[in-house]
Amino acid sequence: MSGRSHRLWAYATFLIVFCLFSLPAQAEKTFNAESFYLKNGMKVVVIPNHRSPVVSHMVWYKVGAADEPTGKSGIAHFLEHLMFKGTKKIPDGHFSKQVKRMGGNDNAFTSQDFTAYYQNIAKDKLPDVMQMEADRMQNLTMTEKQVLSERDVIVEERLQRIDNHPQGRFHEQIMSHLYPNHPYSIPVIGWEHEIKQLTQQDALDFYKHYYAPNNAILIVAGDITAAELKPLATDIYGKIKAEKNILPRTRPAPAPLIGETRFILEDPQVGRPMLQKIWRAERGQESLQILSEILGGSTTSRLYSKLVVDQKLAVSISSSYDAVSLDETTFAIYATPAPDVTPEQLEQAIIDEIKTLLDKGITEEELKSAQDRAQAASIYFLDSLQGPALIFGRALTSGFDMDYPEYWRDRIGALTVEDINKAADRVFAKIDAPVTGLLLPAAAQTPAEKKGGTE
Amino acid sequence: MLLRFIAVFAFVVTLLPEPAQAKVLDVQELTTPKGITVWLVQDDTLPVISMAFSFDGGLALDPPEKPGVGRLVSILLDEGAGDMESQTFQKKLSDNAIEMSFSAGRDAFTGQLRTLTDKQDMAWDLLKLALTDPRFDDDAITRMKQANSTQIKNSMGDPSWLVARTFNGMAFDDHAYGQPGHGNLKTMQTITREDLQTYTKQQFTLPALKVSLTGDINAEQAIQTVDTVFGDLPDTATPVTDTDIKLHHSGKTILLPLDVPQTFIMAGQDGISHKDDDWHAATIMNYILGGGGFESRLMHEIREKRGLTYGVYSSLSSMKYATLVSASLSTSNTKAAEALNLLKQEWRKMAQNGVTEAELEHAKSYLTGSLLLDLTSSKAIAGTLNSLQSDGYTYDYINHYTDKINAVTQEDIKKVAQRLLTPEQLTVVLVGKPEDITPDITLEHAPNMGLGE
Numbered sequence: 001m002s003g004r005s006h007r008l009w010a011y012a013t014f015l016i017v018f019c020l021f022s023l024p025a026q027a028e029k030t031f032n033a034e035s036f037y038l039k040n041g042m043k044v045v046v047i048p049n050h051r052s053p054v055v056s057h058m059v060w061y062k063v064g065a066a067d068e069p070t071g072k073s074g075i076a077h078f079l080e081h082l083m084f085k086g087t088k089k090i091p092d093g094h095f096s097k098q099v100k101r102m103g104g105n106d107n108a109f110t111s112q113d114f115t116a117y118y119q120n121i122a123k124d125k126l127p128d129v130m131q132m133e134a135d136r137m138q139n140l141t142m143t144e145k146q147v148l149s150e151r152d153v154i155v156e157e158r159l160q161r162i163d164n165h166p167q168g169r170f171h172e173q174i175m176s177h178l179y180p181n182h183p184y185s186i187p188v189i190g191w192e193h194e195i196k197q198l199t200q201q202d203a204l205d206f207y208k209h210y211y212a213p214n215n216a217i218l219i220v221a222g223d224i225t226a227a228e229l230k231p232l233a234t235d236i237y238g239k240i241k242a243e244k245n246i247l248p249r250t251r252p253a254p255a256p257l258i259g260e261t262r263f264i265l266e267d268p269q270v271g272r273p274m275l276q277k278i279w280r281a282e283r284g285q286e287s288l289q290i291l292s293e294i295l296g297g298s299t300t301s302r303l304y305s306k307l308v309v310d311q312k313l314a315v316s317i318s319s320s321y322d323a324v325s326l327d328e329t330t331f332a333i334y335a336t337p338a339p340d341v342t343p344e345q346l347e348q349a350i351i352d353e354i355k356t357l358l359d360k361g362i363t364e365e366e367l368k369s370a371q372d373r374a375q376a377a378s379i380y381f382l383d384s385l386q387g388p389a390l391i392f393g394r395a396l397t398s399g400f401d402m403d404y405p406e407y408w409r410d411r412i413g414a415l416t417v418e419d420i421n422k423a424a425d426r427v428f429a430k431i432d433a434p435v436t437g438l439l440l441p442a443a444a445q446t447p448a449e450k451k452g453g454t455e
Numbered sequence: 456m457l458l459r460f461i462a463v464f465a466f467v468v469t470l471l472p473e474p475a476q477a478k479v480l481d482v483q484e485l486t487t488p489k490g491i492t493v494w495l496v497q498d499d500t501l502p503v504i505s506m507a508f509s510f511d512g513g514l515a516l517d518p519p520e521k522p523g524v525g526r527l528v529s530i531l532l533d534e535g536a537g538d539m540e541s542q543t544f545q546k547k548l549s550d551n552a553i554e555m556s557f558s559a560g561r562d563a564f565t566g567q568l569r570t571l572t573d574k575q576d577m578a579w580d581l582l583k584l585a586l587t588d589p590r591f592d593d594d595a596i597t598r599m600k601q602a603n604s605t606q607i608k609n610s611m612g613d614p615s616w617l618v619a620r621t622f623n624g625m626a627f628d629d630h631a632y633g634q635p636g637h638g639n640l641k642t643m644q645t646i647t648r649e650d651l652q653t654y655t656k657q658q659f660t661l662p663a664l665k666v667s668l669t670g671d672i673n674a675e676q677a678i679q680t681v682d683t684v685f686g687d688l689p690d691t692a693t694p695v696t697d698t699d700i701k702l703h704h705s706g707k708t709i710l711l712p713l714d715v716p717q718t719f720i721m722a723g724q725d726g727i728s729h730k731d732d733d734w735h736a737a738t739i740m741n742y743i744l745g746g747g748g749f750e751s752r753l754m755h756e757i758r759e760k761r762g763l764t765y766g767v768y769s770s771l772s773s774m775k776y777a778t779l780v781s782a783s784l785s786t787s788n789t790k791a792a793e794a795l796n797l798l799k800q801e802w803r804k805m806a807q808n809g810v811t812e813a814e815l816e817h818a819k820s821y822l823t824g825s826l827l828l829d830l831t832s833s834k835a836i837a838g839t840l841n842s843l844q845s846d847g848y849t850y851d852y853i854n855h856y857t858d859k860i861n862a863v864t865q866e867d868i869k870k871v872a873q874r875l876l877t878p879e880q881l882t883v884v885l886v887g888k889p890e891d892i893t894p895d896i897t898l899e900h901a902p903n904m905g906l907g908e
Binding site: 050051052053054084093096097100101102103104105120121122148149150151152153154155156157159160161163164165166267268269270271272298299300305308309312315316336338339369372373376377379380382383384385386 | 498500501502503541542545546549550551552554569571574594598601602605607608609610611612613614615713714715716717747748749750758759760761762763764765766785786787817820821823824825827828830831832833834
């Protein structure tokens with residue numbers, strides 16, 4: 001369980017979005033979501049699901065860590081924490097308590113491209129949480145004492161999530177190498193030295209520049225209809241004034257990567273070596289989703305069946321691609337070598353597999369298999385209260401539209417072998433030009449190692 | 456795992472002999488011709504079926520010197536069965552979008568399966584094969600042992616894993632609960648194919664089995680399916696030979712030094728059984744103390760007021776052979792002493808004074824109002840029901856829980872808090888480099904991992 005659980009979406013391993021679709025010819029909506037705008041520019045999305053008299057009420061702001069001013073890394077996430085500290089109506093950090101007393105669960109999360117707040121609650125309490133959310137959208141207050149205390153909390157959070165774990169530190173460094181000149185190179189939680197300098201004024205400035213109805217999306221999923229929600233939304237959120245001076249989301253483009261970048265981290269807390277190869281890749285490409293699925297998306301994928309099962313060079317291997325990103329995204333391969341294999345040997349085998357792929361392409365069978373799995377996944381997506389809301393929220397804050405999730409499976413179904421092969425050519429254009437990371441156990445025996453134990 | 460089940464609508468109609476509540480869940484209890492008990496919630500909104508099942512047993516069935524057998528079985532059942540080797544079996548699963556997984560827990564071996572309605576025949580066939588005729592091929596065993604060993608090795612550098620391992624190892628000592636469920640690097644070498652086969656024969660028996668189903672399936676189909684999948688399993692129970700245990704090292708502070716910036720703290724003492732009359736009072740007590748997130752006293756004192764931690768929680772655990780009330784958090788090494796003192800202080804305060812009327816009302820309000828939120832997917836419903844089955848509740852328990860929670864008084868809580876919460880008796884485990892704390896015991900490595908023994 002995580003308190004104010006801020007899932008740091010730097011590289012979303014959000015499996016729902018990875019799932020892939022294939023559909024027969026007709027274009028049927030997956031979610032049957034509806035949307036409309038309020039007069040002040042706030043977008044409202046309704047995703048019906050009448051299995052149970054509960055709703056997931058979410059407000060997504062189109063701002064994330066990648067929009068932070070230089071030198072203020074962590075402010076988007078810090079503000080997210082401070083949003084729980086109070087308004088005139090609900091002072092002294094009572095927001096979550098109030099939600100719980102109504103029988104609800106609440107939380108929030110920050111990523112590079114969005115910040116979202118939600119309550120899951122019985123349907124009849126929806127107007128109450130809407131009032132509360134609308135209230136803190138405009139009337140947030142905080143004391144210096146609360147700010148300093150909460151700043152200590154986010155320092156502890158950074159220690160807990162990142163600094164205690166070599167994997168956390170490793171990932172941060174990889175990203176800093178992969179996106180020179182671009183804010184995706186900066187961790188969502190912020191660099192420690194910058195977090196410690198954040199002030200109340202920094203938070204209020206960020207709040208003023210981004211937290212407004214015309215920069216927000218209201219999403220309600222569950223036992224609700226557009227007809228029911230419209231009057232409520234109009235009444236409660238509609239009366240908030242639009243902010244004319246929302247700062248534009250312009251991020252400097254990442255600099256080109258040339259040559260080869262190798263990052264190596266040795267640490268006594270690491271048990272077994274881990275190898276990672278990561279490329280920058282185009283966003284929103286279903287062809288890359290399929291490619292990732294075929295290459296390393298399961299234990300029957302190419303990389304797993306060849307390198308783990310057949311050649312026994314790896315203990316585990318997988319790939320990942322997250323299409324939903326405002327800016328250029330990534331394509332990654334992760335692998336752990338078998339006990340008697342060096343990371344370099346495994347790396348060469350992976351490169352060989354990629355070369356084979358570029359040379360011979362994928363098969364019809366592989367494509368059809370992946371498309372069928374996607375078709376099934378589209379049904380499983382609906383077996384969840386909040387899942388569909390998360391899908392729409394991520395898409396709409398990352399530069400995609402309503403059709404993107406609704407007709408996703410159509411687009412997947414329309415892909416051809418050639419589409420996938422061309423996408424592979426584009427992403428692996430320079431096989432050596434990704435960032436290659438090696439996370440290794442410490443070379444020398446240390447007391448800490450003895451504690452954890454090595455062979 | 457303690458799950459809280461309360462009806463959303465708890466209105467009382469005074470003219471009726473019993474309170475009339477809207478049902479939280481419409482659960483049917485069925486018995487198959489082979490004598491298997493099935494709990495069913497029908498729901499055809501989606502063409503999806505979820506199954507959750509459990510076999511009583513768990514860690515107690517690992518051979519005493521070989522923890523990890525159950526774990527290996529749980530990751531090998533889908534690595535080939537019948538005529539199908541690993542890749543063939545897994546391709547059948549993935550081509551048909553059948554989600555199947557297994558887990559060897561403390562007191563039970565469990566499994567989960569989700570399938571689309573029109574793929575269910577294949578799903579049931581594969582599940583039956585996995586349970587009755589797993590291949591345990593040599594290269595699959597090697598591969599899974601390697602994968603598991605990798606996980607173990609990486610865990611051994613992870614302070615959040617280490618604090619739990621150390622707590623369990625020290626508090627439960629030689630008992631099965633003190634053993635690492637995933638095994639250790641030594642047992643990954645010594646476990647044999649015969650061990651795995653013996654385990655499945657002992658664990659997968661009809662008397663130990665409980666099944667829950669939810670989704671696009673009716674009673675008739677459910678009964679037929681369950682007997683088809685499980686009906687051929689042996690009908691003889693394995694006598695389980697474990698004994699009850701009270702926590703060891705009561706009142707002691709145990710340190711496992713590790714060079715990380717935070718100290719991980721886990722503190723616990725004997726708790727209360729879910730079969731105890733005071734269980735619901737204890738549930739509310741725990742919610743107020745540290746189970747309720749931002750509503751809890753521990754969060755208020757340690758995070759909200761002083762910024763010492765990202766999260767602190769307490770929990771109740773009612774296991775077959777032991778009970779536990781515990782709390783855990785992580786904080787900077789320089790702040791560990793302060794955080795630990797605050798934790799003990801709150802423990803003492805609750806024991807001495809119980810809870811306020813307002814706290815009680817708020818807790819009831821949350822626990823009664825939030826139940827449906829745990830039940831918003833077919834997997835969650837099946838899993839929740841199976842958990843209740845495993846714990847020996849009646850099938851309709853979920854629809855009566857509101858009454859039990861609402862009946863708890865301040866006096867009840869004060870009584871159970873006095874009984875359970877004695878900070879001097881806490882077994883306290885620390886992992887990290889805490890300042891200003893003098894441990895009673897300093898370990899060189901985590902217990903029962905086959906190191907230095």
